[in-house]
Amino acid sequence: MSARSNIVCYYDVVSPYSYYGVKLLNRYKPQWKDVDVELRPVFLAGVLSGSKNQAPANVAAKGAYMFKDLGRLSTASGIPMNFPSNFPTMTVPALRLLVVIQKTESVATYEQCVEKLLEAYWVEDKDVSQQEILINALAPIIGADKASKYMQQTSDKEIKQQLIDNTNEAIEAGAFGAPTFVIKKAGSDKPHLFFGSDRFEVITSFLGLPYEGLATKTSPAKL
Numbered sequence: 001m002s003a004r005s006n007i008v009c010y011y012d013v014v015s016p017y018s019y020y021g022v023k024l025l026n027r028y029k030p031q032w033k034d035v036d037v038e039l040r041p042v043f044l045a046g047v048l049s050g051s052k053n054q055a056p057a058n059v060a061a062k063g064a065y066m067f068k069d070l071g072r073l074s075t076a077s078g079i080p081m082n083f084p085s086n087f088p089t090m091t092v093p094a095l096r097l098l099v100v101i102q103k104t105e106s107v108a109t110y111e112q113c114v115e116k117l118l119e120a121y122w123v124e125d126k127d128v129s130q131q132e133i134l135i136n137a138l139a140p141i142i143g144a145d146k147a148s149k150y151m152q153q154t155s156d157k158e159i160k161q162q163l164i165d166n167t168n169e170a171i172e173a174g175a176f177g178a179p180t181f182v183i184k185k186a187g188s189d190k191p192h193l194f195f196g197s198d199r200f201e202v203i204t205s206f207l208g209l210p211y212e213g214l215a216t217k218t219s220p221a222k223l
């Protein structure tokens with residue numbers, strides 16, 4: 001049991017709402033005191049099948065709606081998004097790479113790498129299924145040598161297992177999609193699950209934290 005509240009955000013790079021979830025979390029986080037936040041990579045396809053759910057894009061009407069909703073969310077939040085030309089793509093190499101980085105680098109560096117790979121896919125339309133593209137994207141943050149070394153480590157049994165464990169942990173917590181937030185209030189071990197990048201108003205009310213809405217004072221939407 002911790003004296004601080006705790007938020008674990010389960011995300012996949014393939015998930016556009018995970019992109020918004022992580023961006024918004026990073027935007028709000030500096031205003032939140034006494035809260036620990038962790039970004040934990042999961043394989044969304046595994047979460048969907050493990051919870052007997054299916055991807056929204058598999059339902060034609062949901063897929064069409066989602067496409068419009070993502071554009072509106074970009075306008076409302078001031079967070080840029082360009083729908084990638086190869087959607088969905090295989091993100092397991094990217095997720096395993098982030099598992100290695102989370103185990104090896106500082107929290108700040110890991111979080112920068114998460115944001116960078118999400119942006120590579122959701123803003124720059126890079127094919128993040130390709131090892132070379134992942135290494136080049138992370139080189140400015142951790143250096144090309146380390147990025148290549150970490151990429152080699154993605155074939156380690158322990159790293160593959162960690163991604164499976166993260167995914168199973170999310171399913172066991174009740175996740176059925178991404179982003180999923182599992183939250184424990186300060187002084188309690190009881191987990192509470194919230195689904196979606198649109199739940200911050202409810203999450204902050206639940207934890208008694210400040211929340212300024214999608215377009216904060218500092219977001220481009222209000223400039």
Ligand SMILES: N[C@@H](CCC(=O)N[C@@H](CS)C(=O)NCC(=O)O)C(=O)O
Nearest residue numbers: 015016017056176177178196197198
């Ligand atoms: N309303 C949510 C939608 C999140 C969402 O649709 N996530 C997709 C992955 S990008 C998913 O896992 N969907 C499962 C479902 O809708 O059941 C939000 O704004 O974040």
